[in-house]
Amino acid sequence: MASLVQELHFPRLDDIPITIDRTFSVMPADPIPVSLGDTLYLSNLDDMIGSRVLTPTVYFYKSNDHNSTHPIVMKTLHDALAKVLVPYYPFSGRLREVENGKLEVFFGPEQGVLMVEAHSDIPLATLGDLTVPNPSWAPLVYKFPNEGPFKVIDIPLLIAQVTFFSCGGFSLGLRTCHCLSDGLGAMQFLAAWSSTAKAGACVVNPNPCWERETFRPREPPLVEYPHFEFMRIEDMSSLSMTLWNNKMVQKCYRISRECQNHIKNLAKSDKDSPFTTFDAMAAHVWRSWVKSLDVEPLDSNLRLTFSVNARQKVKNPAMNDGFYGNLVCLACAMGTASELVEGCLSDVTKLVHGARIGISEKYLRSTIDYLEVERPRRMEFDGKLSITQWTRFSIYESADFGWGKPVYAGPIDLTPTPQVCVFLPEGEADSNGAMLVCICLPKPVTDKFIKFLCLVDSDDKVKI
Known part of the structure; x- marks a missing residue:
């Protein structure tokens, strides 16, 4: 097989x-x-x-x-x-x-x-x-x-x-x-x-609509959450040093649908756990990334950020189907290196799931007001991995101009931003739901990363 x-x-x-x-x-x-x-x-x-x-x-x-x-x-x-x-x-x-x-x-x-x-x-x-x-x-x-x-x-x-x-x-x-x-x-x-x-x-x-005025900041702005996704966190760990002192290379891995389901099942603490495939895969990749980088000390605070589509969250007023502006919120899961390295997959998945379901219309409005007050002028990457999910985009179907679907549709180069991972749909007709995980890694840790990526049992002892 x-x-x-x-x-x-x-x-x-x-x-x-x-x-x-x-x-x-x-x-x-x-x-x-x-x-x-x-x-x-x-x-x-x-x-x-x-x-x-x-x-x-x-x-x-x-x-x-x-x-x-x-x-x-x-x-x-x-x-x-x-x-x-x-x-x-x-x-x-x-x-x-x-x-x-x-x-x-x-x-x-x-x-x-x-x-x-x-x-x-x-x-x-x-x-x-x-x-x-x-x-x-x-x-x-x-x-x-x-x-x-x-x-x-x-x-x-x-x-x-x-x-x-x-x-x-x-x-x-x-x-x-x-x-x-x-x-x-x-x-x-x-x-x-x-x-x-x-x-x-x-x-x-649908017919496109602008409607950006719907998301004007409140007067006065009301920031109701700490918004750690934007904040600068002093990184006292070895993470930044490892990332910036080594040559970064782009790596891609094909994860079969069977493997995704296996990881999702392992992540569930019980049969009724509400975890999605994304929750489990994001947790597994984040955990594998931290382990491969040998982050020290183990009490270092680390972050995982990812975008959450907020279209269905907005009720006041509900969004027009044709709205094509930016309507995503940046979710932020936080944990120590010890929690990620020594904790089980289920515990890390809970962190990701909690960050994802924490995105609400109230959180969205707070984000808009935070940006109004703080006006961040730089991207903060200390202690952070960012995952972008493209698997739900109909990118292959959307790019058929009359010559059939493209052989490939998607991004090219992740290396300018060394702390980014992208989940892509596989374009092959017989992909059976496989996804591509593309990530930038320091060259010396690539062998360790794939080893941890392939260890997908709760105690990290069983390789599939």
């Missing part, structure tokens, strides 16, 4: 030879409901420091003899994008800072989104396994010269690079400004773009 936890390998490539053939702006195909000089409000969830990024993703499509010639692909993507920018017109604007460093969307002359056409003289096969995210694919996603981290002012809010390969296949590399949408919102936009490409006319379901 195949291993239930399988390390996936990808080649370390030299720079992929890319030639940029042209760059051009794409404007909305029809009039939009704003005038020159108009602005749109962004909530504190939209413009917090963690959202001030252009999120890169890449989508690979193999050769299709019917509809994938260069001109047809470019025209299909361009025309559909122009059409969908009418209902999603904020993407055609720009960001600027106003009082107290707050961001807003404004509309000036000749803005629009950026499209890039490129080609490479190598076939897709040269890139290795197209189902495993590879940092070497970075040239497939366009970046401006001299870009800096968290710099999103006055640049296109959507950048789309189409790269054609010698075999007839191509990639679509996107960078989408996180200030305009969270993961679910980005999938909503992508699905509208792909549906429009297939229909030849604008298709949006």
Whole structure:
């Protein structure tokens, strides 16, 4: 029987030879409901420091003899994008800072989104396994010269690079400004773009709505929780030293559905435990990470943060289905290194579960007010691992523009942020619910991490 936890390998490539053939702006195909000089409000969830990024993703499509010639692909993507920018017109604007460093969307002359056409003289096969995210694919996603981290002012809010390969296949590399949408919102936009490409006319379901004003801070702001997810915690442990003094490498592991279920069952303290697969998997990965890093001293305080979709939590008023802004709360599980290293899986899972169910509308409003009062200007990583869950995104289905689902859809390079782990859906048709766990690790601890990842009994003695 195949291993239930399988390390996936990808080649370390030299720079992929890319030639940029042209760059051009794409404007909305029809009039939009704003005038020159108009602005749109962004909530504190939209413009917090963690959202001030252009999120890169890449989508690979193999050769299709019917509809994938260069001109047809470019025209299909361009025309559909122009059409969908009418209902999603904020993407055609720009960001600027106003009082107290707050961001807003404004509309000036000749803005629009950026499209890039490129080609490479190598076939897709040269890139290795197209189902495993590879940092070497970075040239497939366009970046401006001299870009800096968290710099999103006055640049296109959507950048789309189409790269054609010698075999007839191509990639679509996107960078989408996180200030305009969270993961679910980005999938909503992508699905509208792909549906429009297939229909030849604008298709949006549901109809997008802005409604960021719903999440204005209260007057006066009322911070009702400590919000450890944002706070700086003095890290007196060996963790930060280990992470920053070693070369970080990206590792990916395929976790079968059978293994996920096994971990979930082990995490349950009784048959009625309300733990989800995410609760158990996040706890297991967090625990394995801490163990592999040999964190000392054992009374060090550590954190696990992860985003929780708050759409169903908001009741006053209930959210429109078409809302595509940032409506996630950052949950924070806390424990000592001793609890993680010496405690059982069930106890660690309780920490994760408690943090997740603690997200409520009241907590969301407190988060908005905390951000209003404190205005954090930096990301805090001391003692922290952050997990991002993409397994519930319909990323493969949303990216079918008429050439079938992509071979791969997702992120590329996690190494710029060494304390991030991503749970990805596997794109293979016969994946049977497998997930990919992609994580950055110090190179010297990679062997220990997979050892602990494969030890999934409550006493860590039984390997599957």
